Amino acid sequence: MPGTVLLLAAAPLGRGRLVDAAGVLPVLAAVAPAVLSGTDTANVVELVDPLEPQAVLTRLRAAAAAPAPLTVYIAGQLQLDRRQRLPHLALARTTPATVRYTALPWHWIREELRLRSAGDTALVLDLHADAETWQYVAERGLDCGPNAAVYGRVAPAVGRRGLAEPAYMKAVATLLRSGHRPALARLHEQALARVVDSSAGRSMVLAIPGGSAPRPLFAHPPGIAQDPHATEHDPHAAISSAVQHGRHADADALAAERERLAVTACGPASDDALHWAEVRADLAMFAGDAVRSCRAWLAVAGVRLAAGQAVDSAAVEAAVDRAHHQWGQIKDPAQARELGSALAELRLRVPGRRSGALENVQQHLRQLQAAP
Numbered sequence: 001m002p003g004t005v006l007l008l009a010a011a012p013l014g015r016g017r018l019v020d021a022a023g024v025l026p027v028l029a030a031v032a033p034a035v036l037s038g039t040d041t042a043n044v045v046e047l048v049d050p051l052e053p054q055a056v057l058t059r060l061r062a063a064a065a066a067p068a069p070l071t072v073y074i075a076g077q078l079q080l081d082r083r084q085r086l087p088h089l090a091l092a093r094t095t096p097a098t099v100r101y102t103a104l105p106w107h108w109i110r111e112e113l114r115l116r117s118a119g120d121t122a123l124v125l126d127l128h129a130d131a132e133t134w135q136y137v138a139e140r141g142l143d144c145g146p147n148a149a150v151y152g153r154v155a156p157a158v159g160r161r162g163l164a165e166p167a168y169m170k171a172v173a174t175l176l177r178s179g180h181r182p183a184l185a186r187l188h189e190q191a192l193a194r195v196v197d198s199s200a201g202r203s204m205v206l207a208i209p210g211g212s213a214p215r216p217l218f219a220h221p222p223g224i225a226q227d228p229h230a231t232e233h234d235p236h237a238a239i240s241s242a243v244q245h246g247r248h249a250d251a252d253a254l255a256a257e258r259e260r261l262a263v264t265a266c267g268p269a270s271d272d273a274l275h276w277a278e279v280r281a282d283l284a285m286f287a288g289d290a291v292r293s294c295r296a297w298l299a300v301a302g303v304r305l306a307a308g309q310a311v312d313s314a315a316v317e318a319a320v321d322r323a324h325h326q327w328g329q330i331k332d333p334a335q336a337r338e339l340g341s342a343l344a345e346l347r348l349r350v351p352g353r354r355s356g357a358l359e360n361v362q363q364h365l366r367q368l369q370a371a372p
Contacts, residue, residue, distance in 0.1 A: 003043070290326045
């Protein structure tokens, strides 16, 4: 089975550009796809200075859905949005004032990988950040979720000395051009040694507290194994395997049991219960059941709002956006009308980041109601 590789290099095109992210792509592209992936063969997708976060999301979603090992290489810069103070990957049109609308929310990456397992999913990152964002990451880490092995660095901006270089990613690419891909932990150690040597200590790195060198970077929730082979008891791995083999009912049954246990132990609005409810919504999508998926996402949004979460919180917006997307896939007019009414009511409270979302629902609903 061929692996999948996503190469993403992104940074603003204007004065806010901190790093020459695109400069690393020719070096990475010169590496054989199989070496980039660590598999016998691989499909490679390149995104260089993309303009729209939705376009990046579409490519990421397709890569994450592939039933094969996935490696995502990202070079770029992080910025915080002004409203929620959440990290985003800046894209070509991003400015400090438009981060919320023109950059890729970092939690989208985490969300798209949540049905995969760390045994076949890896993120290799070389990110730069302005002073404010650097402080955020230094204090809180960069949450990539439990379902990917993560290696890389976050470095501060170089100030007035010009654009920074994605030196870590270039070191990774240079090592891989030998035609051999060692274990990622070893590759990370070798690349990091080159970066530290060449930068005379200017490149700062975040590592998991309490880990042992060589360490993947960025803190995961406590207790999450970073060793890709330490996932035989991970329910996400079992669910991912079931989906990849077309056993959608088995996958949903596993997630449903986890959801039941979480609701019993912590309540329906707990993080664990909501996580499994969202997993089941995604599983319905993978099974081609847009009605069930839309209904599940509407329910998740309702629970989050009832629990007091803000209408513009990332989790609430994501749930409504996904419900909206799945609603658009429903073929049966009667079911589309039923769920469309609930979605329109929800869109009044949660307009989301994309302009015209409420109007889109209302227009489509009018067409459905006028149909015989």
